[in-house]
Amino acid sequence: MLSLQDLEDVAMKVMSHKAVAYYSSAADDEITNRENARAFSRFFFHPRILRPISQVDVSTTILGVKSSIPIFASGAALAKLGHPLGEVNITKGAGRTGIIQMVSSNASLSAAQIAEGRLSPSQPLFFQLYKHGDNKIAEKRVREIEQLGYNAIFLTVDAPVSGNRERDIRAPYELEEQEREGQPTDGQTAGEMPRQPDDVEKEIEGQPNLYGTAGALLQNMDLDMTFKETIPWLRSVTKLPIALKGVQCVADAVLAAEAGVDAILLSNHGGRQLEYALPPLEVLYKIRQQRPDVFDKLEVYIDGGARRGTDVLKALCLGAKAVGMGRPFLYAQSAYGEAGVVQTVRILQREIILGMRLLGVTSVDQLTPELVERVDWQPL
Numbered sequence: 001m002l003s004l005q006d007l008e009d010v011a012m013k014v015m016s017h018k019a020v021a022y023y024s025s026a027a028d029d030e031i032t033n034r035e036n037a038r039a040f041s042r043f044f045f046h047p048r049i050l051r052p053i054s055q056v057d058v059s060t061t062i063l064g065v066k067s068s069i070p071i072f073a074s075g076a077a078l079a080k081l082g083h084p085l086g087e088v089n090i091t092k093g094a095g096r097t098g099i100i101q102m103v104s105s106n107a108s109l110s111a112a113q114i115a116e117g118r119l120s121p122s123q124p125l126f127f128q129l130y131k132h133g134d135n136k137i138a139e140k141r142v143r144e145i146e147q148l149g150y151n152a153i154f155l156t157v158d159a160p161v162s163g164n165r166e167r168d169i170r171a172p173y174e175l176e177e178q179e180r181e182g183q184p185t186d187g188q189t190a191g192e193m194p195r196q197p198d199d200v201e202k203e204i205e206g207q208p209n210l211y212g213t214a215g216a217l218l219q220n221m222d223l224d225m226t227f228k229e230t231i232p233w234l235r236s237v238t239k240l241p242i243a244l245k246g247v248q249c250v251a252d253a254v255l256a257a258e259a260g261v262d263a264i265l266l267s268n269h270g271g272r273q274l275e276y277a278l279p280p281l282e283v284l285y286k287i288r289q290q291r292p293d294v295f296d297k298l299e300v301y302i303d304g305g306a307r308r309g310t311d312v313l314k315a316l317c318l319g320a321k322a323v324g325m326g327r328p329f330l331y332a333q334s335a336y337g338e339a340g341v342v343q344t345v346r347i348l349q350r351e352i353i354l355g356m357r358l359l360g361v362t363s364v365d366q367l368t369p370e371l372v373e374r375v376d377w378q379p380l
């Protein structure tokens with residue numbers, strides 16, 4: 001296993017049809033998903049020579065929490081579809097390698113089970129929140145997360161409704177009991193409702209569920225969130241740092257900074273929500289060009305399509321503090337469980353150290369915009 005692609009290839013051989021469909025699918029014709037990755041290939045380096053590079057430090061902090069490499073696992077649902085142990089594979093792998101896992105609101109295991117899976121109580125975890133439409137229920141959820149010792153809340157803002165993922169819709173989508181053993185079934189949490197018996201009834205009556213696995217998950221969502229109300233509300237119910245996950249344009253990055261959140265994750269949900277949403281790397285580049293002041297007000301991360309150490313270095317050069325990865329960690333744990341997650345981090349660490357040396361830098365704060373250039377041609 002030399003690259004993340006190697007791990008993905010193994011995962012594709014061992015996963016069920018349903019898991020492949022749910023993990024790899026994206027919206028409509030999956031163009032945004034493909035372009036998320038292709039965007040990285042439009043940025044080229046200006047490597048510097050004759051600089052000392054024997055001592056390289058690739059560590060950083062994310063929302064004040066130490067991370068061994070500038071990468072985190074983005075919250076992605078239903079790890080048990082790919083491996084019987086589910087999300088704790090990522091928890092343990094992250095703990096062993098010193099990176100941070102963001103736990104999905106739609107994890108196969110409960111937030112408590114995942115917290116218990118940490119190697120030690122001091123191992124950091126972030127929580128990805130799908131906000132319930134009822135503030136009281138949402139508040140209860142946030143307080144539970146805080147009590148469990150999670151270190152930050154990533155409020156997902158790009159998925160009030162589920163995108164049109166046709167490969168997922170076509171796949172058999174019933175969630176098996178064992179895949180959701182830790183989840184409440186009383187409707188008390190947003191985005192965590194398995195399909196209900198009457199959904200099946202409706203389908204029998206000829207109304208197909210057109211939302212696939214994702215549609216079964218995104219229920220009770222708050223469809224009326226706003227910068228003015230939702231951010232102050234979240235601040236009032238938690239002391240944890242708050243990040244917005246799913247910022248997709250410069251204007252919203254500016255509004256997020258004005259709203260006083262601690263961080264934004266530029267993301268289009270891995271191309272799974274609005275087809276033709278711009279790749280996060282391009283959004284990052286636009287912020288760098290148009291509103292570089294945003295980088296002084298909050299931490300900026302991106303996710304979507306990053307698969308190589310050089311992808312991460314490009315994002316950091318443009319001002320990102322860290323890069324998230326969704327599918328790579330799902331595939332890694334599907335292929336080899338915890339060991340796959342450890343190997344994923346090792347591969348990325350090696351690629352980042354190598355890339356930094358060849359760029360002529362020895363710490364992540366030396367990665368600056370002058371070291372990259374956006375070209376207007378697309379390599380083959």
Ligand code: FNR
Binds near residue numbers: 107128306324325328
């Ligand atoms: C996701 N993503 C996601 N995001 C979120 O906020 N809550 C969630 O429950 C999920 N679930 C989920 C499931 C699967 C199977 C995928 C592939 C993605 C989006 C995820 O956090 C992240 O934004 C993308 O995965 C990043 O793109 P890459 O790295 O997968 O290309």
